[in-house]
Amino acid sequence: MSSSPHVPYAGTRESNGVIQALLTDLYQITMAYAYWKSGKMNDKAVFDLYFRRNPFKGEFTLFAGLEECVKLLQNFSFSRSDVEYLKKVMPPTVENEFFQYLSEMTANEVTLWAVDEGTVVFPKVPLLIVEGPLAVVQLLETPLLNLINYASLVATNAMRFRIAAGPGKTLLEFGLRRAQGPDGGLSASRYCYMGGFDGTSNVLAGKMFGIPVRGTHAHAFVTSYNDLSEVKTRVLKRKDNSEEVDFVDLCLKWQKKLSAVMSFLTDQVSEGELVAFISYAQAFPDALLALIDTYDVIRSGLPNFCTVAMALYELGYQAKGVRLDSGDLAYLSFEVRKSWKLVAQKFDVPWFEKLTIVASNDINEDTIHSLNTQGHDIDSFGIGTHLVTCQKQPALGCVFKLVEVNGRPTMKLSEDVEKITIPGRKRAYRLYGHDGTALVDLLVQESKRAYVSPATIELLHQQYWKCGKVMRDLPNLEALRTRALHSMQTIRQDHKRALNPTPYKVSVSANLYTFIHDLWLQNAPIGELS
């Protein structure tokens, strides 16, 4: 009564959470064998990992996923069962010594240079520069790309939502159920927080990364209640002492009072919904945030919320607010706020009009821009599908290109001009203006190291891994989030706007340009270029 996978299915990660070396493309293994067979496996190779275009028709990208890459290097090895599996799928002509070589492989001879995680980055500038034995670095290609591509994509997406919403709004990631698999959901929560979100609904992400977790109740909670007979215990204690009060009676009293003020009919509100809010309030008297669109926001959900909120207040508790999950969010948010103001004035409870309105109906970046244009009174957005699956563009096209072997720069010409690579080992500098604004990224050949004045010029690449050691602190998620928000502030507004943003300039130094041109001529079939 069970399926029969070839091995116990333990997912993509080792017990320490690091992804397995075998999570790679078969051609990395076949190439490793060909390198080994022709004695090239220890050739000193340099690979650049970079992307060619910013995602989402934007002009910036937030770099994320580095910590997972460093941990991959730290843990990189093939288990005995991995090697046994490879023996089965590789042709029988493959020599046994190769499998021995694989089983002893580590990333200890690899050096990793990288942009700091949480930095805003641009096309063509390498995010990672990976140096080391050709066969080993080649094997790292797939897992490194996998770890950087989605992390950077979803962090960038989150930052775009942050920019759209503005700094004052609360942004919550609610995407787990629609994410691309369980780990996709966990990664989304992690990197959306890095990209400037304030919290997640994902409890495991909260536990693992210390991200604030948020959530109250669903429509099912409301529809599961039918009438007042279902209230198990009618009482609630006052906050300041232990006196028990008949909370249901108190709510019904407030329902009557409010119906006059808010002009709703007590026989039009859903009784099941009222009971659901009462039950929730009894469980979380200090945290009532009610989902009010199960039946009818204006005629039922909002009156029921105000009823229970005012009853709570009489016992010394303060409700949090409401969530809207359908309908015209701009209109409904104004209506809700209008009613709250009325109640605030009528009963002299000024805090009541400041309650929170959360909106969460399939919201994307454009929805937020459109809401901003129309005007709205929403305080917080709960964002799921569009955020975590990056619906606008679900993949970032990072590539991993060989740029040097044994000191010889290499270059791929390709049928597509866009796919031509920039050869040679290089470093990138970011030049800042006097006001701290990033002006340009400059790619230079490593040998031509310029004299740099550190106040205005920043070396983008830092050494993160060398000789089997982590060479630099890996900040925690909170620190990366702060860095990301700060890095975004150094980027000029016109690069960040949603509509027709200005491209940020990435320059290739004059020397490097000449060098690329020469190498092109040398590699191109005769007559192709002149």
Add this chain to the structure above:
Amino acid sequence: MSSSPHVPYAGTRESNGVIQALLTDLYQITMAYAYWKSGKMNDKAVFDLYFRRNPFKGEFTLFAGLEECVKLLQNFSFSRSDVEYLKKVMPPTVENEFFQYLSEMTANEVTLWAVDEGTVVFPKVPLLIVEGPLAVVQLLETPLLNLINYASLVATNAMRFRIAAGPGKTLLEFGLRRAQGPDGGLSASRYCYMGGFDGTSNVLAGKMFGIPVRGTHAHAFVTSYNDLSEVKTRVLKRKDNSEEVDFVDLCLKWQKKLSAVMSFLTDQVSEGELVAFISYAQAFPDALLALIDTYDVIRSGLPNFCTVAMALYELGYQAKGVRLDSGDLAYLSFEVRKSWKLVAQKFDVPWFEKLTIVASNDINEDTIHSLNTQGHDIDSFGIGTHLVTCQKQPALGCVFKLVEVNGRPTMKLSEDVEKITIPGRKRAYRLYGHDGTALVDLLVQESKRAYVSPATIELLHQQYWKCGKVMRDLPNLEALRTRALHSMQTIRQDHKRALNPTPYKVSVSANLYTFIHDLWLQNAPIGELS
């Protein structure tokens, strides 16, 4: 020198590969507490999991992810550290007995009815019907949705590529590097195979699920070689005996012969590329599949491939073919085949014109349709980004709706008519015509069980889990793939076509229809409906 997550990061899965119970939304936990607090946690609830629209503007969906759901139920529990974490994030007023209740929770009182995995399914028909204690089933919502949503989406996407390419083409999934996280990549490989693909590049997926793995070499392999001096050993043994031959000389001899026949200039081909193919051939003499677009397909890549392939043949080996990863794939595939025919005739090697052409340049479903229209000579497609991230639509909107509590049907009205749920416990039947074609799915109230003649009517829901036991075989991936291809054959062609497909009919029985209408009237605020 390391980050400090709150707990050791072990990913979303337990050591047995099953996802953790804590991979859920916080509101499931807060609702569970409110249910517990009001004594409703053991109310007998029925939830339907279904989707409202087929993905990709199509009219069918392939159901996948069931095995992972059954295993979730089998393993469902909160660990001590989970409960400790929840104590920290829940308000201090939450009673300790609730945490005790959580720590003892299992899914043993839950019953799961489901459509068989690998079946073609349609909107509104429940894929899962989950019955059991309200609080437990509520907690299952998020992980069940997460497991079904992406699995079914990517399996459907794979099936659409299969339909586009036709049964005769080889389809390979190459998406790991662009997938949404490591686990996203693994799930993609698994469910694309179920959806009719023939293999994957993902080695871990091969090891775990027995999927055939494929792959040869990348551009980096080609650019890592420069000239003939790099060949470590010039020899290759003949296949039929152990005689060693100077393989480099043999290749140069064939280069000369072929240059006349194929009209290429020997000083225009890239020497580095030739050496790369020679090295690859020495490592895999029976499996040369060369990537020929690193420099120039016609002037360099194709001549170099033919050179090495004919040299191999002289020693008794047969090459496999080429891969094209850029340029005009239709045109290039014709050019390649034309050259191969020439070689086949000239040297009397008929197999040579039947070699394989693999194409792999950012291919999507539309590319394949367009190639079919233009005509092409490609045998095999390697498909990455568009397949695994489902670029056309990266999320399937499955929902999980409460339809009954303690025998009372429930219904959500919502501000959006589309979001209205179908109340009550139901079952679905699929009616087939005499030729075995599916005609209609019929949703009926469970109590009105019709007399069914099994030759033409199929009950879609089977009991998969009850009283803590798996009630039905979970077939292996190979069997699910066969079932999926068979299930697709029962669906009429016009439902499957890419352009303007006909919607398949899902009917609600007359009794159920009347019942929904009555319940609506009963729940709607007075005056709303009549």
